[in-house]
Amino acid sequence: MTRRPNIRDVAETAGVSVGTVSHALNHPERVSPTTLDRITQAIDDLGFVRNATARQLRRGSSPTVGVIVTEISNPFFVEAAEAMERRIRDEECLMMLASTHGDPTTEARLLRHYQEQNVRGVLLTPVDDDISAAEELVAAGIPVVLFDDRHGSDLVSSVASDDVDGAASAVGHLLDLGHRRIGFLNGPPEIHQARDRLTGAREAYVRRGLDPDRDGLQVVHLPRFDADAGAAGTARLLRSGGEPCTAVFCANDLMAVGAYRMLAQHDVAVPEQMSVVGYDDITLAAQLNVPLTTVRQPMDRIGWTAADLLFRGEDRTTHLLFQPELVIRTSTAAVRGQ
Secondary structure, three states: OOOOOOHHHHHHHHOOOHHHHHHHHHOHHHOOHHHHHHHHHHHHHHOOOOOHHHHHHOOOOOOEEEEEEOOOOOHHHHHHHHHHHHHHHHOOOEEEEEEOOOOHHHHHHHHHHHHHOOOOEEEEOOOOOOOHHHHHHHHOOOOEEEEOOOOOOOOOEEEEEOHHHHHHHHHHHHHHOOOOOEEEEEOOOOOHHHHHHHHHHHHHHHHOOOOHHHHOEEEEEOOOOOHHHHHHHHHHHHHOOOOOOOEEEEOOHHHHHHHHHHHHHOOOOOOOOOEEEOOEOOHHHHHOOOOOEEEEOOHHHHHHHHHHHHHHOOOOOOEEEEOOEEEOOOOOOOOOOO
16 A cells, blocks of 8 residues: 655655645745745645645634543553643633553554544654654644653654653662662663663763663663553562662652562562662652652643643744652662661
């Protein structure tokens, strides 16, 4: 089956940026006649087809905003979605929430469905770095804003927190407590949050004159960011040979909950025998039997700001990066003997 031409094909054929093609489609009066002629010719040559109905709806005739997250069950997304809903309600619109479960095919299907539903706009946490389907919606006149994702484009705005800095602060805290053998329970490497948090974890070692490979960072990539994955990853760390870990950094708080469960099953006390750090600072983190040290993401601000960007109607894209905050509780302590 022949692939349908997309907006990137038009941009490449015309020798312009994707953003310029979008302007030609949505605001042709802002593009020079010569450039507009080139883009029009490229569209004709390629047979590119856009959704005129969706363009019309960009002006506000649809009352629905589509929201796509990776896991509805993750409290991080629940808290962000609550903030989005407040901002969406201010515009007298409704929120339609769906989950991809980390599946790119599901994400593409949901985006098509929202386009068919003529939504006012879409707030999206993409599964991976391929946001071409989101850019297609923008070209069709439906605005899209990425949230919990800082890898936007010249066509799609984004709102996120600095995962590199957040992970560096978490691992740096453990290193400052004397831990060197630190297990890092991370998600799938193809997901950018996992890559950014690994970068930050390694940077924490380097900033202290240490080599993460030689001096003890033990990374376990897991298929999901949930409690069962955290338990399975902790079991792997406990079974691994060599010098045992004295601390565990989890890529989110749900994984830390799973780590707690597995450590309890093996009679490993937190923090006396194993320090644990999470990420996100969901409400549950402070309510555990041993309150969890974690990296607080401003979920409310991220969610509200992403929805706000959707309604601003700005012609230029915006990329906002919030700073996370390390919250120290009782799940971390100095390594024994320090």
